[in-house]
Amino acid sequence: MPALPAVSAPWRDRAGRLSGLKLATFLAALAPGLWLAAAYAADALGAKPITELLHGTGEWAVRFLLLSLAVTPLRRIANWPKLILVRRMLGLTALAYALIHLGLYVVDQNFVLTKVVSEIVSRIYLTIGFVALLGLVVLGVTSTDGMIRRLGKAWPRLHKAVYLLTVLGLVHYFLQAKIDVSDPVFWTGAFLLLMGWRALQARRWPSNPLTLSLLAVGVALATAGLEAAWYGLASGIPAERVLQANLAFPTMIRPAWWVLALGLTLPALNAARLAWDRLGRGSGPSRGRTRDAVAAN
Structure with missing residues (x-):
């Protein structure tokens, strides 16, 4: 039986060496989720803890998405080329928080999936947010080295959709803030x-x-x-x-x-x-x- 390929730890570079930058980014990606989980466990999120978790994960999804967009400007302005190593991680972190955000919305609706679908279809800000999430899923699935090779020149064009998806995420943020x-x-x-x-x-x-x-x-x-x-x-x-x-x-x-x-x-x-x-x-x-x-x- 052929050996299974080793799964590379997110804090290691392509050569398998420990990367301080990637480790710091990985810990930063985990920190908001751990803080929210700890606050929930300590009953420190007020009278509507699920609503607070819902808002918190959505906000962090937007923040990490913007951080992924900040990589290219910062690496050039500050002449920090190794910053490119964490762009994929930041984008996938944004996707992870967005998926948790949707999962918490399902929890908030008492797992009644028909109601979840009805709300997404009938409320424009939920429709916009769901479309943005679907787009992020597509970008996440196509962010692997294998998909980059398969898509070739189409890959950069596809991933430029992140700008539109960010706009949709911000519009969703505005509309739910009220x-x-x-x-x-x-x-x-x-x-x-x-x-x-x-x-x-x-x-x-x-x-x-x-x-x-x-x-x-x-x-x-x-x-x-x-x-x-x-x-x-x-x-x-x-x-x-x-x-x-x-x-x-x-x-x-x-x-x-x-x-x-x-x-x-x-x-x-x-x-x-x-x-x-x-x-x-x-x-x-x-x-x-x-x-x-x-x-x-």
């Missing part, structure tokens, strides 16, 4: 930041501290406008009042300010990388060859 949409607004701003960087790359604009700072300011303003538009459409609150609240810093720190702070980490990382590169060039040819070898991996 009254207070501060968290969905912030994470949507983070998504706009990541997509803005990709737009700069598509236009071949340089990624330097100036362009990245302008990107951060522009996305923060767009986030403030999005929040004002949402409240104006959903609750009738005049948009100018929401915009005034956004400008009332530091009396009230709205999501746009947090998006600005997040965005400004990009030029800071870029400036630090440029300074490190200059230091490396000034420390002799051997240091430069080492840095080039790392960047090529």
Whole structure:
């Protein structure tokens, strides 16, 4: 009988060596789920613990999906090529939390599958969320090395659907939040930041501290406008009042300010990388060859 192939541990690289980066990512992926499970076991989730678990897993699915999208910008801005090693893990973690999210919804509906299906079909925000989940399942199934080889050039085109799926996930997040949409607004701003960087790359604009700072300011303003538009459409609150609240810093720190702070980490990382590169060039040819070898991996 032929030997079964060994299952590679998620904290090891392709050569089978322990990867500190992959181990840290694996532990970070487990941490929210373990925290939620512990809070449930300690009866610390309030009067509706399943609802809290439902919301928590959905939020973490969105966060890990955005983290997977952040890998490419960060590895280039910070010149950290090994970051690509954890992109698949982050995407699969998002899928795992999304599947748990659906499972908890089934629990919340007392395992009445006919009611689950009826609710998904009749409630638009559930329909949107379910479509996003189905898309993530497709991407997860096709994320293996074997499927990448089989799909060939079609694989990158298929996996670009992650951008649309992220939009659907954020819309689902907005619609289920109902009254207070501060968290969905912030994470949507983070998504706009990541997509803005990709737009700069598509236009071949340089990624330097100036362009990245302008990107951060522009996305923060767009986030403030999005929040004002949402409240104006959903609750009738005049948009100018929401915009005034956004400008009332530091009396009230709205999501746009947090998006600005997040965005400004990009030029800071870029400036630090440029300074490190200059230091490396000034420390002799051997240091430069080492840095080039790392960047090529």
